[in-house]
Amino acid sequence: QVVVVGSCMTDLVSCTTRLPKPGETVIGHKFFIGFGGKGANQCVQAARLGAKTSMICEVGKDSFGNEYIENFKRNEISTEFVGQTEDAATGAASIIVNSEGENVIVIVPGANLLVDSEDLKRAADVICKAKVIVCQLEITPATSLEALKMAHASGVKTLFNPAPAQADLHPQFYTLSDIFCCNETEAEILTGLPVGNPEDAGKVGSLLLERGCKLVIVTLGAEGCVMISKEDPIPKHVAAGKVKAMDTTGAGDSFVGALAFYLAYYPNLSMEEMIRKSNFIASVSVQAPGTQSSYPYRKDLPRDLF
Ligand code: ADP
Numbered sequence: 095q096v097v098v099v100g101s102c103m104t105d106l107v108s109c110t111t112r113l114p115k116p117g118e119t120v121i122g123h124k125f126f127i128g129f130g131g132k133g134a135n136q137c138v139q140a141a142r143l144g145a146k147t148s149m150i151c152e153v154g155k156d157s158f159g160n161e162y163i164e165n166f167k168r169n170e171i172s173t174e175f176v177g178q179t180e181d182a183a184t185g186a187a188s189i190i191v192n193s194e195g196e197n198v199i200v201i202v203p204g205a206n207l208l209v210d211s212e213d214l215k216r217a218a219d220v221i222c223k224a225k226v227i228v229c230q231l232e233i234t235p236a237t238s239l240e241a242l243k244m245a246h247a248s249g250v251k252t253l254f255n256p257a258p259a260q261a262d263l264h265p266q267f268y269t270l271s272d273i274f275c276c277n278e279t280e281a282e283i284l285t286g287l288p289v290g291n292p293e294d295a296g297k298v299g300s301l302l303l304e305r306g307c308k309l310v311i312v313t314l315g316a317e318g319c320v321m322i323s324k325e326d327p328i329p330k331h332v333a334a335g336k337v338k339a340m341d342t343t344g345a346g347d348s349f350v351g352a353l354a355f356y357l358a359y360y361p362n363l364s365m366e367e368m369i370r371k372s373n374f375i376a377s378v379s380v381q382a383p384g385t386q387s388s389y390p391y392r393k394d395l396p397r398d399l400f
Contacts, residue, residue: 095146096354097224097250099214099241100133101206101232102151102176103185104158105385107343111193122190129165130187130385131206132230132257135344139351139375140228141169142391144400145358148172148224150217150241151233152205158184159205165386175217179205185232195339195380201232201258209233214241222248225358228350230255235264242270251357254307255350259283269306275353276302277313277346295320296329303327309365311353313346318373321365332366334373337381344385349376351389371399 109124129138133151141147149171153159155178162184166173182205191197214221214237221227227245229238229252242252243266254271256263259280268274278289281298289295295312299322302310309323318334352372356363375390382388392400
């Protein structure tokens with residue numbers, strides 16, 4: 095199965111024609127509350143494609159936390175390792191989306207920062223028996239690193255998404271990543287090099303590869319992705335299909351969740367094919383509003399993806 099160790103956030107989303115400047119108030123035309131957090135998003139996308147999934151996370155003992163647990167259940171995600179703490183509120187993200195589908199986001203991690211070694215110990219059995227483990231940086235990085243170590247030691251495939259980006263990422267994140275998957279911004283922060291096109295992505299990809307991961311994927315929004323691996327150190331551009339983007343919030347998480355599904359359930363596909371299929375799934379997600387609300391279900395997708 096797919097195990098995700100990561101964050102849950104309640105998204106408070108406001109839609110405006112344009113994003114406000116500092117000090118400015120703009121009037122929005124729509125508000126909604128959604129389920130987000132990179133870890134949970136990735137887990138939900140993998141589950142909707144048909145993966146058996148477990149989420150290892152912490153929410154608050156509050157209404158947002160209760161609702162989040164119900165959300166996991168509706169998505170058929172195991173909540174055995176979802177902790178509910180009195181010491182912090184459920185993580186929250188305030189998101190503003192403009193009419194071009196661009197966004198700005200403020201995150202208050204809350205309970206997410208309380209995911210710790212104890213949570214991992216409780217879940218040791220599922221972590222070590224998983225096909226794929228997925229980690230990000232919205233919980234305490236030391237906890238993500240420990241989870242990756244546990245999985246790696248048991249031969250579980252590790253998929254690491256260094257998001258949100260950190261300039262001084264612990265070097266072991268690279269050596270413990272079978273697949274290191276970042277977007278343009280994260281790649282820029284990690285390497286200090288600009289990423290504006292597939293050629294740049296190939297360059298930063300090869301730099302990240304030298305830090306010890308087996309395979310690097312840099313996602314490029316509408317341009318799809320660039321992949322580069324130890325086995326094939328020539329960067330390969332895997333283009334995404336042309337679609338009309340409506341809301342790109344959470345596209346990267348849809349991509350990572352889909353990739354985790356393919357790694358776990360179709361391990362014999364080539365990486366290029368897995369990326370092509372994951373691009374397709376993420377491109378479906380940008381055509382609908384919201385984060386998890388835009389993630390497609392297996393039953394609604396073309397049969398040749400499975
Ligand atoms: P993030 O959400 O982390 O910023 P990206 O914007 O790079 O990530 O998007 C992740 C993936 O989502 C891309 O690799 C691509 O597969 C898909 N995607 C994102 N935006 C578009 C778009 N406008 N058209 C088609 N696919 C898209």
